[in-house]
Amino acid sequence: MKERWKLLTIILVFAAAYYVPWASPVIRRSGLEAFMMLQEYARDHVLTCLIPAFFIAGGIAVFVSQASVLKYFGATARKILSYSVASISGTVLAVCSCTVLPLFAGIYTRGAGIGPATAFLYSGPAINVLAIVLTARILGWQLGLARAIGAVVFAVITGLLMAFFFRKDDAARATGELFLPEDEGTGRTLLQDALFMLTMVLILIFAAFAKPAAGSAGLWPAIFAAKWYVTAGLLIVLGFMLKIWFKKEERVTWVQSTWGFMKQIFPLLGAGVLVAGFMLGRPGHAALIPDHYIASLVGGNSIWANLFASVSGALMYFATLTEVPILQGLLGSGMGKGPALSLLLAGPALSLPNMLVIGGVMGAKKTAVFCTIIVILSTIAGMIYGAIVG
Numbered sequence: 001m002k003e004r005w006k007l008l009t010i011i012l013v014f015a016a017a018y019y020v021p022w023a024s025p026v027i028r029r030s031g032l033e034a035f036m037m038l039q040e041y042a043r044d045h046v047l048t049c050l051i052p053a054f055f056i057a058g059g060i061a062v063f064v065s066q067a068s069v070l071k072y073f074g075a076t077a078r079k080i081l082s083y084s085v086a087s088i089s090g091t092v093l094a095v096c097s098c099t100v101l102p103l104f105a106g107i108y109t110r111g112a113g114i115g116p117a118t119a120f121l122y123s124g125p126a127i128n129v130l131a132i133v134l135t136a137r138i139l140g141w142q143l144g145l146a147r148a149i150g151a152v153v154f155a156v157i158t159g160l161l162m163a164f165f166f167r168k169d170d171a172a173r174a175t176g177e178l179f180l181p182e183d184e185g186t187g188r189t190l191l192q193d194a195l196f197m198l199t200m201v202l203i204l205i206f207a208a209f210a211k212p213a214a215g216s217a218g219l220w221p222a223i224f225a226a227k228w229y230v231t232a233g234l235l236i237v238l239g240f241m242l243k244i245w246f247k248k249e250e251r252v253t254w255v256q257s258t259w260g261f262m263k264q265i266f267p268l269l270g271a272g273v274l275v276a277g278f279m280l281g282r283p284g285h286a287a288l289i290p291d292h293y294i295a296s297l298v299g300g301n302s303i304w305a306n307l308f309a310s311v312s313g314a315l316m317y318f319a320t321l322t323e324v325p326i327l328q329g330l331l332g333s334g335m336g337k338g339p340a341l342s343l344l345l346a347g348p349a350l351s352l353p354n355m356l357v358i359g360g361v362m363g364a365k366k367t368a369v370f371c372t373i374i375v376i377l378s379t380i381a382g383m384i385y386g387a388i389v390g
Contacts, residue, residue, distance in 0.1 A: 030278045030288040037277030037325065038270065045137060052204035053133045054265075058258030059200060060129065062250070063193055079115075086119035087155040088127065105361045114362065115163030118370055121358070123155035126349045130265070134324045135344065137208055142389060143337065147344050150381050154345060158373050165369055192245050199238050206231045272322030280329025287329075295334030298343075301386030303379065309339035310378040313347030314371060323347050338386020346378040 021027055104124070108117040125131075127148060136144025209227045223230075242251055280294070281287030298305045313323075327340055350371060359367040 026288065029286070030281070033281040033285055033287045034274045034277035036285075037282050037329075038273050040282065041269075041273050041325070045134070048207040049133065049137045049204070050130075052200065052207055053130050054261050055254075055258050056197070056200045056204065057130055057261050058254055059197060061257045061261075062254045063196070082113070082116035083119055083156050083159055086116045086159060087123050087152045104358075108361060113163060114166050114169070114366065115159040117159075118162045119155040119159030121370075122158050122349045122374065123151060124349075126151035126155070126345070128348070130261070131324070131348060133204065138324055138328055139331070139340070143341060143344070146341055146381075146385050150341065150345050150385075154374070154377050154381075157377060158370065161373055162366070162370060166366060169366075187247075188245055192241075196238075196241050196245065199234055199241065203231055203234045203238065206234065268322060269325075273325045276322075276325040276329040280326070280333050282329070282332055285332070289333065291333040293333075294330055298330065298335045298339040300336050301338040301383060303383060305336055305339045306342045306379045306382035306386070307375070309335075309342040309382065310346040310375045313343035313345075313378070314350040314375050315352050316347060336386055337389050338382040338384075340382075341385045342378045342382030345381055346374055350374055 022031065104117060104121045108114070132144055132148050135147050206223075206227045209224055211224055246254075277287065279288050298309050323344060327335075327344065330343075331337070331340055355367055355371060358370065362370075
């Protein structure tokens with residue numbers, strides 16, 4: 001399969017080199033915008049934002065047991081606990097829309113109720129820690145916060161609605177305990193693990209701390225002036241934690257997990273940035289698609305603009321994090337902030353290939369209802385957010 005993808009890539013690159021009319025001023029400008037956008041990401045977001053976020057995701061994957069999370073979806077678990085765990089599982093499991101499918105299939109077919117299972121299915125990719133961080137860093141903290149809150153709320157509402165609509169089917173299913181491996185002791189306390197994760201989060205916050213606007217006074221300029229001293233101090237603290245609290249094998253596994261995320265995501269993100277830059281350009285810089293096309297489809301905050309963004313996001317496939325540069329280009333071309341949130345809430349959790357796999361697990365009817373709920377909720381959330389932020 002990998003060889004086929006390599007061959008396809010070679011063919012596409014050759015076709016682009018052979019057929020793309022680079023003599024056209026529009027094509028040349030679009031090509032320049034693609035690489036200017038890639039340079040912007042490399043300079044402003046990779047070292048101070050993405051690298052720390054990758055290490056956090058690697059730490060979550062290694063030091064937080066997936067078995068500890070998934071065991072709360074069994075038939076005997078309390079409902080409030082099941083939905084609470086399911087709604088925030090994306091931040092804990094750090095999975096993408098592809099990785100969540102086998103996990104969902106496993107817990108659903110082994111006895112999880114359709115409510116907690118579909119809440120987990122939505123939450124897994126929607127609250128991916130890397131995606132939330134990058135959204136807040138590039139598209140603004142308001143949109144990042146709205147995405148995080150909306151995803152958690154959506155997960156619970158979706159699960160409750162699915163459980164209500166299919167309560168008879170759920171009762172008739174054979175339910176039982178989920179058989180998961182026992183957790184192995186690490187020798188650390190929960191407080192030590194929490195402090196370790198908190199230190200990495202603080203490193204991310206201070207390293208990515210944006211420069212205040214000119215003329216600003218008070219706390220923010222002072223924090224910005226001291227950001228690298230604070231970051232250096234936190235790195236020293238993190239080094240001591242790694243030396244004292246963690247075994248060598250754990251440190252190696254953590255680095256390997258982080259490298260795994262980077263190998264998987266960096267090429268996809270780079271390709272996504274280039275495509276978004278070529279098609280849409282950077283904010284304030286025109287590229288291949290004229291701005292008035294975007295504004296006519298998803299400009300403003302009408303119900304049709306939000307619905308179109310939700311349906312488009314639900315059908316399109318977004319590789320992990322690529323929705324961020326695409327949204328950056330769309331916003332710069334005239335997309336409304338409400339439709340942007342609609343696409344962010346519907347897109348990462350759904351896609352046409354994703355729907356086909358889900359349909360094979362729980363049937364076409366349940367899949368259609370699940371997707372409809374996501375589209376409707378995303379449309380409503382976009383309209384509310386657009387009305388609030390203007």
